[in-house]
Every structure is written in structure tokens, then in C-alpha cells.
Amino acid sequence: MPEQLTSDLLNSIPLPGFERTLGELRLVKSVSLNDRGVCEVSLELPVPGYPHQEKLEQSIREKIASVDGAPDEIAITCSLNVKGPESGASVGLRVKNVVAVGSGKGGVGKSTVAASLAYGLSSMGAKVGLLDADVYGPSIPHMLGATGKPEVREHLNTDGSVIQRIHPVQHDGLAVMSIGFLVAEENAVIWRGPMLHKLLTQFISETEWGELDYLIVDMPPGTGDVALTLSQMMSLAGAIVVCTPQKVALLDAVKAIAMYQQVKIPILGMVENMTGDLFGKGGARATAAEKGIPFLGEISSDPAIRIQGDESRLGELFKQESAARTNLLELCSNVAMEIARQYLAKPQAPTLEILQ
Ligand SMILES: Nc1ncnc2c1ncn2[C@@H]1O[C@H](COP(=O)(O)OP(=O)(O)OP(=O)(O)O)[C@@H](O)[C@H]1O
Ligand SMILES: [Mg+2]
Missing domain, CATH: 3.40.50.300 (P-loop containing nucleotide triphosphate hydrolases)
Known part of the structure; x- marks a missing residue:
């Protein structure tokens, strides 16, 4: 796996709809290469029904593709981790x-x-x-x-x-x-x-x-x-x-x-x-x-x-x-x-x- 393929690579990507990056919100859980050569990205989304998910995934794919020797296949999985002021x-x-x-x-x-x-x-x-x-x-x-x-x-x-x-x-x-x-x-x-x-x-x-x-x-x-x-x-x-x-x-x-x-x-x-x-x-x-x-x-x-x-x-x-x-x-x-x-x-x- 190319050296640059880590969470750091994705941390500077802005989260559409917010004035924050993925890194600032710690949304990238992991980036790894599986044994079939697929780059697996695990992400957390801060809101349910996030309306810009497609746009975000596109930015991630482009960023990974820009790395020399990056795999052609990228699999992104998203889980939900709602943010909030812990009201109670x-x-x-x-x-x-x-x-x-x-x-x-x-x-x-x-x-x-x-x-x-x-x-x-x-x-x-x-x-x-x-x-x-x-x-x-x-x-x-x-x-x-x-x-x-x-x-x-x-x-x-x-x-x-x-x-x-x-x-x-x-x-x-x-x-x-x-x-x-x-x-x-x-x-x-x-x-x-x-x-x-x-x-x-x-x-x-x-x-x-x-x-x-x-x-x-x-x-x-x-x-x-x-x-x-x-x-x-x-x-x-x-x-x-x-x-x-x-x-x-x-x-x-x-x-x-x-x-x-x-x-x-x-x-x-x-x-x-x-x-x-x-x-x-x-x-x-x-x-x-x-x-x-x-x-x-x-x-x-x-x-x-x-x-x-x-x-x-x-x-x-x-x-x-x-x-x-x-x-x-x-x-x-x-x-x-x-x-x-x-x-x-x-x-x-x-x-x-x-x-x-
Ligand atoms: N978008 C809508 N289209 C059709 N009917 C609606 C719509 N929204 C609410 N209603 C109907 O209007 C009535 C009043 O709605 P609801 O009980 O939700 O109001 P409320 O503001 O909570 O009332 P209250 O002040 O009595 O608590 C209900 O019969 C409800 O089914
Ligand atoms: Mg009511």
C-alpha cells in the first residue's frame, strides 16, 4: 500500500455543509488495503440522513486516486456517530x-x-x-x-x-x-x-x-x-x-x-x-x-x-x-x-x- 494512504490523507477534506474538515471532527476511522487489493475507508457521519454523502465520497475517491500507485477499487463504509451538546x-x-x-x-x-x-x-x-x-x-x-x-x-x-x-x-x-x-x-x-x-x-x-x-x-x-x-x-x-x-x-x-x-x-x-x-x-x-x-x-x-x-x-x-x-x-x-x-x-x- 502506498505510504500516503492513511487517515491523514483524508483529514484535510472539508465536510460538505459544515465549516470543518474530516480531521477536525475525527470522522476518518481507518484507511487500509484488504487482501484483494481494495482500499477500505471507514467513516463516521455526524448526522443521520446526511444529504451530502455522495459528494463527500466523491472527494474521498478523488483524493485517494491522486496518490501514486493507489488501488483502483475503493470501498467506503459509513457509520453514524451523532454529534451534540450532551444536553442531559x-x-x-x-x-x-x-x-x-x-x-x-x-x-x-x-x-x-x-x-x-x-x-x-x-x-x-x-x-x-x-x-x-x-x-x-x-x-x-x-x-x-x-x-x-x-x-x-x-x-x-x-x-x-x-x-x-x-x-x-x-x-x-x-x-x-x-x-x-x-x-x-x-x-x-x-x-x-x-x-x-x-x-x-x-x-x-x-x-x-x-x-x-x-x-x-x-x-x-x-x-x-x-x-x-x-x-x-x-x-x-x-x-x-x-x-x-x-x-x-x-x-x-x-x-x-x-x-x-x-x-x-x-x-x-x-x-x-x-x-x-x-x-x-x-x-x-x-x-x-x-x-x-x-x-x-x-x-x-x-x-x-x-x-x-x-x-x-x-x-x-x-x-x-x-x-x-x-x-x-x-x-x-x-x-x-x-x-x-x-x-x-x-x-x-x-x-x-x-x-x-
Ligand atoms: N401536514 C398536515 N396535513 C394534514 N393534516 C395535518 C398536518 N399536520 C397536522 N395535521 C392534523 O392537524 C391536527 C392538529 O395537529 P397536531 O395535533 O399535531 O397539532 P398540535 O399543534 O400538536 O395541537 P395542540 O396545540 O392541540 O397540541 C391533527 O388532526 C393532525 O393530524
Ligand atoms: Mg399537540
């Missing part, structure tokens, strides 16, 4: 990115977007949890068709003491937690502020979420209480603000953005939902541009989305090809890219410079 570290969670999905107005599709992000990111290979923080109107169990009860199990602490941990419901490969699993749907629950705070705290720090790349939080409409509790507990990867294209929804979305900014949760961007004939199109993109925040995509108004959600089988949207699936997966990929972009732009994000 301060409360003992092993979750890389906690992402809030909120809006100013009710009924614009927060729960649909939150659940779709969970399914979509999971179908792209990420480990995902879904927390229904809408304790007044929990809709996640119904939308997913998830049943069962979170179990309380005893765990042994490192110091030998026994603690009780709540285990989320596992559904379609997602870890799911909702007050809807504990209280019958038709029973309205009146939660006072401190109880709400305590319940959310339990759902986060006393729950055994396991190792997750993303914990998606379906936020209740309006109020800033839940956002405040979350922001006090951990450093979120950010919040996504969902709105529909009408003027009133956009005005409320602007208020929601201000609310997140006030509690110091970074804004990942805006999503326009139910784009189409009925409500119009493009309002959220324009508002995002005005506010100087990213626009993450639009979801068409699509009866398939409503029907699958209403009939407790939202996950089926991700099982076969459809316009809705393509639409939602593109949104997931945009969201994953934006999360990684914002994280990697922060000064504390890891680089290899110290080692080079």
Missing part, C-alpha cells in the same frame, strides 16, 4: 440532543411534527426518544398507537443504594413517555405550576431513557412554563417553532421565538406546516428570513398525515414510499443538519487541532 449530562441523562418542538398557537401540528421527527430520525439510524410534555392535552400515545404503562424498576446506584427509575414505553423502536400512559384520555387533569414542574422533572431526570442521539419534546401550546423548566434543567440543542402559513399563526410564532430566546433555548429554525391551497404558502419562510433564523422546511397539507395520525398509526407513514414520507424525511434531514451545524459552530465543540 447535568441531570444524568445520556442524551446527545434534546430538541423542543413548539409553537405559539395550538393545533398547528406540533405533535405531528414531533412524532414525525422521532420516526424519521429513527428510520435514518439514530436512537430516539419522544417526550410528550403536553400534560394538559397529551396526544402522542394516540397518534402513535402506543399503549402500555411506564414501569418503575429498582436500580442499584454506584454507592450501593437502591433508586427507583421510570422506564418509558418502547414503541416502534422509540422510547416514549407521556402523561397519557398514566391517566385515561378522557380524564382532564388540572396541574398546578409546581406539579407540572415536578412531573416534567420526573419525566426527564428520573426516567431511564437510555443512550439517545435525540430526545424530541412535544411542547404544549403557548405557555412558557415547560420551556422554562426544560431550560433550567439542561442545555437543549434547541427549539423548532412550527406554524401554519396564515398571518395570525405567524404572529404567534414570532412570540414563541421570543419566548424561547427569553429562556435561552437556541432557536433551530421554523417549520411551515399544512402548506397548501387552504392556508397559503411561504409565510414562515419569509418570517424566518425577517427574524434571521433558519427555515427548516415546509410540510404540505396532506390527508395521509391527518388520517394516519388520527387513526393511531403515524409510524406507517414511514414504512412505504409516499409524497408525505419524502416530505417528512427531508425535514428530518434539515433538522439534523441544523442541530449539528449549530453545535459544531460553538467554541466548545471538539476538534482535532490539539492532536495535529
